[in-house]
Amino acid sequence: MRQAGREFMELPGEDLTTSALxxxxxxxxxxxEMAAVLSSVISRANGSPxxxxxxxxxxxxxxxxxxxxxxxxxxAGVVIDRKEHVLTYAGQALRLTRREAxxxxxxxxxxxxxxxxxxxxxxxxxxxxxxDAQVRTYIMRLRNRLREVGLAEAITAxxxxxxxxxxxxxxxxx
Amino acid sequence: xxxxxxxxxxxxxxxxxxxxxxxxLILQSKRLLLVSLRRRLAATGVAALKKRVDGLQxxxxxxxxxxxxxxxxxxSPEDADYWVVAYSRLIEMGNVLSGKLRDAAVVLPLQERDExxxxxxxxxxxxxxxxxxxxESMGVTVA
Numbered sequence: 001m002r003q004a005g006r007e008f009m010e011l012p013g014e015d016l017t018t019s020a021l022x023x024x025x026x027x028x029x030x031x032x033e034m035a036a037v038l039s040s041v042i043s044r045a046n047g048s049p050x051x052x053x054x055x056x057x058x059x060x061x062x063x064x065x066x067x068x069x070x071x072x073x074x075x076a077g078v079v080i081d082r083k084e085h086v087l088t089y090a091g092q093a094l095r096l097t098r099r100e101a102x103x104x105x106x107x108x109x110x111x112x113x114x115x116x117x118x119x120x121x122x123x124x125x126x127x128x129x130x131x132d133a134q135v136r137t138y139i140m141r142l143r144n145r146l147r148e149v150g151l152a153e154a155i156t157a158x159x160x161x162x163x164x165x166x167x168x169x170x171x172x173x174x
Numbered sequence: 175x176x177x178x179x180x181x182x183x184x185x186x187x188x189x190x191x192x193x194x195x196x197x198x199l200i201l202q203s204k205r206l207l208l209v210s211l212r213r214r215l216a217a218t219g220v221a222a223l224k225k226r227v228d229g230l231q232x233x234x235x236x237x238x239x240x241x242x243x244x245x246x247x248x249x250s251p252e253d254a255d256y257w258v259v260a261y262s263r264l265i266e267m268g269n270v271l272s273g274k275l276r277d278a279a280v281v282l283p284l285q286e287r288d289e290x291x292x293x294x295x296x297x298x299x300x301x302x303x304x305x306x307x308x309x310e311s312m313g314v315t316v317a
Contacts, residue, residue, distance in 0.1 A: 020281070020286055023274070023278040023281075023282070024286070026274060027274060027275065030267060030274070033267055034267045034268065037246075037263055037267065038264065041246075041251075041260045041264075044251050045251040048251050048252075050251075053303065057300050064293060067289070068289075071286070071289070
């Protein structure tokens with residue numbers, strides 16, 4: 001497999017990064033699902049002889065999940081400096097508010113999954129007191145900001161399910 | 175899963191086992207109907223039966239999914255059935271992931287290909303250990 005991979009050559013002008021992006025997003029979804037099932041099983045089976053081995057499996061899955069989330073962001077060409085709240089994309093830098101940076105970072109690290117306003121408030125900002133209307137306002141503001149660097153289509157709305165990140169981020173800025 | 179688990183707090187234990195039993199009975203009845211219908215289809219070759227077999231097959235799959243969910247959410251981890259279902263669910267997801275990783279390997283940039291190879295190797299090991307654990311749990315169930 002590794003050998004076969006090395007024999008494959010990228011053709012001139014071919015951008016394998018573009019095809020990799022949705023693939024990586026798909027793996028992240030499955031890794032997330034496996035981690036969720038494992039966590040649930042471990043929490044119920046505390047003390048069981050099975051639990052110790054499964055904890056090791058979960059640690060490996062979480063490690064790979066973190067690696068693929070980072071790689072997904074790299075492939076998408078989006079870098080977020082969470083300390084300075086600066087987004088870099090296609091050679092352009094954009095200063096965001098802390099909330100905007102946290103929201104975009106969260107969505108990028110969980111591709112292919114829509115999140116409701118309540119979930120975003122709790123998971124991206126750890127603030128369950130934000131109303132749906134407030135979250136919608138933040139989403140709208142963030143979309144407007146992203147338009148400035150050619151990422152207008154990056155945040156998608158899924159009817160009755162919430163907001164997510166586009167599987168292959170818009171590269172309209174390139 | 176978590177929502178069901180939250181809901182389960184208010185249901186007494188005997189109620190939970192009744193839910194599991196009822197889902198198992200639904201699954202068994204769907205399977206029996208399916209076997210019977212398949213026999214009739216094989217014997218008569220009536221085209222209309224084919225559609226009913228397909229429909230019943232989908233219903234049986236759904237019933238199996240619901241039965242497994244019930245086991246995962248409400249059965250006791252001291253029960254070997256719990257582990258058979260838990261490992262089966264994990265193995266299914268692991269196989270899907272492994273298949274996707276293998277399929278994608280040739281269209282990836284070099285850096286991803288090496289990472290993917292590492293994932294596949296480790297996943298194969300994990301899947302092997304889950305399969306072995308499931309087999310052991312099945313042995314306990316049968317015994």
